[in-house]
Amino acid sequence: MDVVLQSRSSNSMAAEPEEETELRRGPWTVDEDLTLINYIADHGEGRWNALARAAGLRRTGKSCRLRWLNYLRPDVKRGNFTADEQLLILDLHSRWGNRWSKIAQHLPGRTDNEIKNYWRTRVQKHAKQLNCDVGSATFKDAMRYLWMPRLVERIHAAAGDPTIGDTSCASGVRSMATTAATATTYPENNSAASAVTTSRSASSGSFTSELCGEEKNLHVHGSGEKTTSGGDWMQEADQEFWAMHMQIQPEDGGLFHVDHELSGWVQGFSDVGVSADNLWSLEDIWKMQ
DNA sequence: AAAACACGCAACCGCCTTAAC
DNA sequence: AGTTAAGGCGGTTGCGTGTTT
Known part of the structure; x- marks a missing residue:
């Protein structure tokens, strides 16, 4: 034919x-x-x-x-993804990969094409900025421990949650637990490594050691962020990501570990006298590479 | 002001699965 | 059981538009 x-x-x-x-x-x-x-x-x-x-x-x-x-289709939702939707996309992608139509089934009014475009234009762009693959451990760390908690913070902030002033790792993930647990139901929830599974264990009290490695709260800087669903929250999280992977001081004065993938970079930075304090911009990082 | 560049998104392509015959 | 057409899905392309130089 x-x-x-x-x-x-x-x-x-x-x-x-x-x-x-x-x-x-x-x-x-x-x-x-x-x-x-x-x-x-x-x-x-x-x-x-x-x-x-x-x-x-x-x-x-x-x-x-x-x-x-x-x-x-009359029920097609237009416009930017809300923080809830972005969180859901990150989470579902972490467990299902590029199963766009499957992911779209959990976002009413959103199409697989739209979600796919979102992933390619926004998420992959940030993976590229981190100079890592979307499948790498580095990227997954950034996604689970910074971008997703950051989104949850925004969701709660938008809802007027008074506890949101505490932007520690623990509180962010604790928030994520409740949000993710109520956001949707997962018919194939069998990924022990997924962020939401982790956050569900968080609600039972074991999250701190799981996520942060040690019983230490990472103090991240408040940036006067907007509480709407828009804004470049990923960029902010990127900065936190690099700050966290440098040897910055947690609240109790101890030191965080440096990931294997990043240790080379960190060594390179220290070689040229760069401290975590002036690593606020990804632009600087690229120039130094 | 204009050219170059970057970005977002609608639409297409090709492959795979399914259903009908 | 084999063939074929349609539907579904993920990957990719290319255009319009906004931003930067």
């Missing part, structure tokens, strides 16, 4: 007579959207190839399906 596809760069709707049977590609027009919406309203969705023909749309069934599911 060969079809002739009109070039993506050619958006002209003024088809020549001999092109009447050509399938269109590229951005959808308002007319096409209305045609699809009206047809589905009358006849329902499914059997997309037949639907495309019956509706008089010169599109593939696949294209119609994609347009409907990702854009035209």
Whole structure:
């Protein structure tokens, strides 16, 4: 069943007579959207190839399906992801990987395409800034112990949680436990290493040693952050991440360990006389590499 | 003001699975 | 059991737009 596809760069709707049977590609027009919406309203969705023909749309069934599911469906939620949604994405991705449609099932109104785009544009960008792979232990550490707790802080702050002033590792993860536990249910919750599993153990009292290695609270700097779901919370967490992996002083005066993956860098920094205090910007880190 | 660059996102591609015949 | 078409999914592309130089 060969079809002739009109070039993506050619958006002209003024088809020549001999092109009447050509399938269109590229951005959808308002007319096409209305045609699809009206047809589905009358006849329902499914059997997309037949639907495309019956509706008089010169599109593939696949294209119609994609347009409907990702854009035209009335329950599609638009706009930025909330902190809850971002937290959920990070958590579910940590256990399921790139199973976008599966992840999307737990975010009502969000499409797999949108989540995939979010991951690629936001999350992978930060992995790149940390100069690590998204599958690396370094990145997972940053995600679990800093980005996710930071998101939970934002969720609680937005909800007016008075305990949110305490931004310690323990309190952040403790908060994450309650939020993640109530955010959704996980039909395949079998990942012992996942952040939420960890945080669930946190609620039973063993979180501090699990997450921080020692019974020490890491004091992270309040940055006058906004309590809305927007903002570059990852950037802030990046800074905390590097601060935590340098040998900075916890509240009791002890020292944190330095991860194996980062020890080389840390040594390099100390070689050139760089302390944790002036490592507030990733830009500086890149320059020093 | 203009060119270069970076980013976000809609849409397409190709592969795999499933269902119908 | 084999074939084929449709649906579903993850990966990738390319365009529009905003930002930086």
